[in-house]
Amino acid sequence: MAISRETMAVRRFGYGFGPGEAGPGDAAGLMADLAEGAAATDRTGAAGRAHFPRLAEFLEMRAGGPEAAMTARQTIGKVIQEEFAREGRARVFRAATSRTPFFDRLSWFWAGHFAVMGKAIPGRAAAGAFEDDAIRPHVAGRFADMLRASTKHPAMLIFLDQNRSSGPESPYGRRARKGLNENLAREIMELHTLGVGAPYTQADVRQFAELLTGLSFDRETGAPRLLRERAEPGAETVLGRSYGGGPPLMSDIDAALDDLAAHPATARHIAFKLARHFVADAPPEPLVAHVEAAFRASGGDLPRVYEALLEHPASWEEGPGKARQPFDYVAATLRAVGPDADEIDGMIALDKAMEPRRRLNVGQALRRLNQIPMLPPGPQGWPEEEEAWITPQGLSARIDWASRVGRAFAARWDPRDLAASSLREALHPDTRFVVEGAAERWEGIALTLASPEFNRR
């Protein structure tokens, strides 16, 4: 059966159908979802206010010598680790129960584009605030603003060592004999904006790294600040344009970021990544060109960019589509079976009072599926290609997860109803056949959720 546009909108641009979900219908509905998600977004830095005091407390305690550092790791550090894991679980349920799935899918995409990795304890303390404060306020805004926000967020500054880069000729650099760290400058050009194929050189990376020296954050509030003591004196030339030269100013850094955001190579890079994430591992060139043109024409106004993606016929073509990444897959399975609010709270808290069979551990599942939220493999973010995910090991872990969900929700679902309500006309006769032949309810649920069409979108 041909798959309707209504079903495509939910599967390809959302987290699949929940029980009785109507979905946004079409491109206009998806744009309304985007606007609603943006309207509901906190723009006051609430996530940072919740995270940074703990980070400051940890850093302060750790600075008190080796013994204090040990205590810091065992006390506040332990709280930070537990909170990081809890946040990872909560992210899954935010997606699974989202009223604005397209907005949340985009937010995940951008958090992966500007990937930060909650590596050690300080990284974990900051990472939980990154998507909420640096990404979500700009998902329906301008790319340039998201680039500024992500570049200056403590999670990014910690992850890419910017907080440890100093101008060799700055007062601090000369006194302490400290120098540059190129990491953030390189990844902004290679991964966040221009793309590795673009015409920039090692000298541009170096000059940009010098321009970024002094960029830091306030420990208590996480607010960006410029440490003039560490800023390299003199002007820097990046891609043929000169920045600064006077006293170090944040506006010089902003100007360079804005120019990178407006570079034609960036439009191309972002258009390709969006089309690849939502439509196909190898997206058709006309689609990429159309999105790229919208990016350039609008100066990186992201709703115009998404509109271009959604209006192009290639985005609605049936075909193998994409394999759902593990996070989206686990969220989609939970959305399909529809846990109630108490169950969700119990699964986020891993509440011991909950019956073990019903207490699904999404954190453990994602660890086995190799996609722990906020722990991408590196600054390049998550792999997109299906061969990275649909491996023997990855599929084994998906089948295992599907069978756990089946056991947890066996009392609530007739598998045939679940297959129909979650897959609609995407349900394949072969899947229907094995689901109907399942000996037990949980097996039928597991087969539905493990089927190829449930793993694709």
Add this chain to the structure above:
Amino acid sequence: MMNRRFFLKNGLALGCAAAAAPAVSPLRLAAAEGENRLVVIVLRGAMDGLGVFAPWGDRDWAALRPTLGAEPGKGLIDLDGRFGMDARLRPLMPLWRAEEFAVVHAVSTPYREKRSHFDGQDLLETGVAAVGEARDGWLNRAFAHIPGARPTEALAVGREAMLLTTGAAEFRSWAPGERLTLVEDERRLLSRLYGRDPRFARAVAAAGDLSVESADAAESAAAYAARRLSEDVRIAAFSLTGWDTHASQKSALNRCLRDLSESLTTLRDRMGAAWERTLVVAVTEFGRTARENGAKGTDHGTGGAAILAGGAMRGGRVYGDWPGVAEPDLYEGRDLKPTDDVRRTAAWALAAQFGLGREALERDVFPGLDLGARPAWLA
């Protein structure tokens, strides 16, 4: 038939141990004729070859690394009066003395300029001269030229794809942690469910094959490789990660160096007599800056070092055409200058272990490479 239990009791008998060794990712194996073995280790993240095998005898060395610098007795073990080895690799000294460990210094792939990990690893694994020229790995292409080469029986699963072994020839893979155990009926049902989607069908077939493999989930990649290499397996490849040491390099290398030395000593200890016929080649995408950076780390560079181990070569030496680290000798004034193509090391390893000819190597496996003269480590 449909009323059979679909999954095994316990909600699938998948291994419960998740991700036993996250620093070690996928292991690929293949069998071949003869007794020679090859192990390729990809050191992901760009190993600081200059720091790990430091040219302490070079008079320009110390100034480059004011805080990271090392000298014999202080974080370094002298190897030959010119070069030293990071003291955390001390477990490898017996191999060095037995001429079963060597370094090929100042090598790199043809990759230059952008110093991107992802492009660098791409080139290292595809074995071509420029990014985008190939989408399959050199070890996979070599497969076609190895007499009697075949994928080993039913092994396993990898958590992620490994470009080095990707391509027309099928390599089986294994990673610690997951096993899917199915009985015949279950396998038939899953093939009905997945049959129409080749990607899923292949994955589930390989996962099901695990049932004949009694791999211990806690076994390390090196231990498992060693065990299989002492049986029918002749080629194995895996990665060691975490070498991207932009900050606090001294402590950041703790785990990496331990993984490296444990991998090599495990292979030697557990392969028995087969170690004599084994060549291990460890390579990385590029080196790191000659000078330390502002964060007691090093940034992305160019020339680095390759590591050789095993009984099938003449070790106990630091090979390579040393360019020096004085300012004018550095590549672009910042990196160790590569004086040789690391693909030559890999190519000669294939020639030595499996008899690959010059034409196959220069045309198919490493297109455009000039194999040059037989390297001294193959004496």
